[in-house]
Amino acid sequence: MGGGEQKYVQEAFDTNWVAPLGPNVDNFEKSINLFLGGSSNVAALSSGTAAIHLALELLGVTKDDEVICQSFTFSASANPIMYLGATPIFVDSEKDTWNISPKLLEESIKDRIAKGKKPKAIVAVHLYGMPYKVEEIAQISEKYGIPVVEDSAEALGSSFKNKKCGTFGAIGILSFNGNKIITTSGGGALIAKDEATKNKAVFLATQARDDAPHYQHSSVGYNYRMSNILAGIGRGQMEVLQDRVNQRRFNYNFYKKRLDHFPEIEFLEEQDGYYSNRWLTCVLMPSFAIREKIRLALLEENVESRPLWKPMHLQPVFAEFPNYSDGTSEDLFNRGLCLPSGSNLSQNDLERIVALILTKI
Numbered sequence: 001m002g003g004g005e006q007k008y009v010q011e012a013f014d015t016n017w018v019a020p021l022g023p024n025v026d027n028f029e030k031s032i033n034l035f036l037g038g039s040s041n042v043a044a045l046s047s048g049t050a051a052i053h054l055a056l057e058l059l060g061v062t063k064d065d066e067v068i069c070q071s072f073t074f075s076a077s078a079n080p081i082m083y084l085g086a087t088p089i090f091v092d093s094e095k096d097t098w099n100i101s102p103k104l105l106e107e108s109i110k111d112r113i114a115k116g117k118k119p120k121a122i123v124a125v126h127l128y129g130m131p132y133k134v135e136e137i138a139q140i141s142e143k144y145g146i147p148v149v150e151d152s153a154e155a156l157g158s159s160f161k162n163k164k165c166g167t168f169g170a171i172g173i174l175s176f177n178g179n180k181i182i183t184t185s186g187g188g189a190l191i192a193k194d195e196a197t198k199n200k201a202v203f204l205a206t207q208a209r210d211d212a213p214h215y216q217h218s219s220v221g222y223n224y225r226m227s228n229i230l231a232g233i234g235r236g237q238m239e240v241l242q243d244r245v246n247q248r249r250f251n252y253n254f255y256k257k258r259l260d261h262f263p264e265i266e267f268l269e270e271q272d273g274y275y276s277n278r279w280l281t282c283v284l285m286p287s288f289a290i291r292e293k294i295r296l297a298l299l300e301e302n303v304e305s306r307p308l309w310k311p312m313h314l315q316p317v318f319a320e321f322p323n324y325s326d327g328t329s330e331d332l333f334n335r336g337l338c339l340p341s342g343s344n345l346s347q348n349d350l351e352r353i354v355a356l357i358l359t360k361i
């Protein structure tokens, strides 16, 4: 926490806005919009997963539609496709950003069309805070008329050519889950280009209640709105967002400076125009065996590190669905390690982690 959060939470108590609505929600949405550049329409929700679910629904995804999804991601990017009874089509990553490969994306679209169904949407992810190939993906989206749901859950504070992540897709989403760069303990946001889409999202997120004095419903709704208490935490967190990004980037630069001269360790560099919030510092080792040796050595000293996300096309729950893969994300999963990356790591912590890694390479 940054220190300012309790003031806003107290304000909610003092004014009795202990409700799923209230001034903190409005002001949190305003501060997110301001941070994103001022021309978005933000709806604060109960989670990033809820935001993806609503985004897909707003883009018209229904039962038996196909939705393309970056395979190298957390399962929350893909689960909402299943909630809607649609079919996920998984697409592998490219090596520059570890995100969805434009080449495989286009191949998959052509193949799905040839097989009889044009995909309804594309879920593209800025994984670990690194922006995906924004221009290439936008071009493909436009060429085939398939909108992008921009999963920016891990990338608040990242940008491409000075434009903030979350603003690139037809609809963007953010997460304020406990492990994210800022948190409301749990929460998310949907970022729409126009007010009507935001209003529709809020309508669906509050049980789709029609405009009537009684309770009247013409569509199925959800209970997905963020509470005014949690939005108070969010307001305080927005005040320290750039500090958090700076701390995360400091971690990355520290690890890179200390470990980069070992050819065994590869870092994910920023391409021209890319700015990553460096939510997590991730490295690649020469092999699975070395990755595991280092992970276990850290664990023995009570230092937690984790393998990179296991691709969705390799997950038992999604194994039956089509995938367009060239082995990239599988290789990243086998050789990659997320190093400790908290915003509150001390110089001592970082030194200790690096020293432990160096004993094993």
Ligand SMILES: Cc1ncc(COP(=O)(O)O)c(C=O)c1O
Residues within 6 Å of the ligand: 046, 047, 048, 049, 050, 073, 074, 076, 077, 125, 127, 151, 153, 154, 174, 175, 176, 177, 186, 187, 188
């Ligand atoms: C890439 C990605 N997408 C979506 C989500 C879902 O966000 P939430 O946990 O707020 O539902 C997360 C994180 O949890 C994530 O890392």
